[in-house]
Amino acid sequence: MRYGLLQCAAVTVAVLGATTARAVDADAVGGVWHFDEGSGDVVADASTSGNDGTLVGSPEWVGGHDGDGLRFAFDDANYALVPVSHSNAATVMMWALYTGIPTGNIGLVHAQATEGDLGAPDTKMIGVWLENSNLLWGRIIDPAGALVNLPKNAELQPDTWFHIALVVDAAAGKVSQWVDGSMVGEADYGGELGEFAFLKLGRQGTETWEGILDEVGYFTEALSQDDITGIMDAGLQSVTTAVEARGKAATAWGAIKGDTRADAAVGDDSDR
Secondary structure (H helix, E strand, C coil): HHHHHHHHHHHHHHHHHCCCCCCCHHHEEEEEEECCCCCCEEECCCCCCCCEEEECCCCCCEEECEEEEEEEEEECCEEEEEEHHHHHHHEEEEEEEECCCCCEEEEEEEEEECCCCCHHHCCCCCCEEECCCCCEEEEEEEECCHHHEEEEEECCCCCCCCCEEEEEECCCEEEEEEEECCEEEEEECCCCCCCCCCCEECEECCEEECCCEEEEECCCCCCHEEEHHHHHHHHHHHHHHHHHHCCEEECHHHHHHHHHHHHHHHCCCCCC
């Protein structure tokens, strides 16, 4: 037993020492919504940003990808509205599953300036949705109102969980979409986004998601592929846990993930 504990400690130290994943600045964690409340009309922000949101139209609490999730219905036009800070560099990510496309398109998320149920094309500074062709699409809008459309390259099948992310990289002048950790589309971006102060989750314009969303994260910086896949694998709790554990200006989710998995590997030899 003593040998096992020593071995565990040695593995943990080795993993922490070897971790080289780029840390995510704690100030860039603009909101983390686990959708684990299970009841009520409030979705709590698990980050230090305090951006708790409200449910509109009574989406249903159901089992999600990790714990609870929220089921949205196209016919009910429901969504979650969360406040966020504007940034010209941004990353939005979530786990999503849809059950069908009733008519038109179904929306995952959009960023808007005010609290209203806005649907006009020029009000959606960041938008992600699924076309009725089952193709994922996305768009951003600059301050002058110019649309930057992403290519429609990824076909998503119903009744399947997908990890979806949109990354706006002001420094590189690029906007990209990601599915399960792989880039599926990229477009040039001028470096500025139109003003927004809220994210509408489960809705894009007037088009509501038909299915379940879970584990939504918003960051005010462009995350890398390593960041996206790391958070996808370890969960958004790895980001908030790292902030709380370190109490510093960077969230080393890679170290937390490596520490946890190294300990688990020593104590359990089963195939995972």
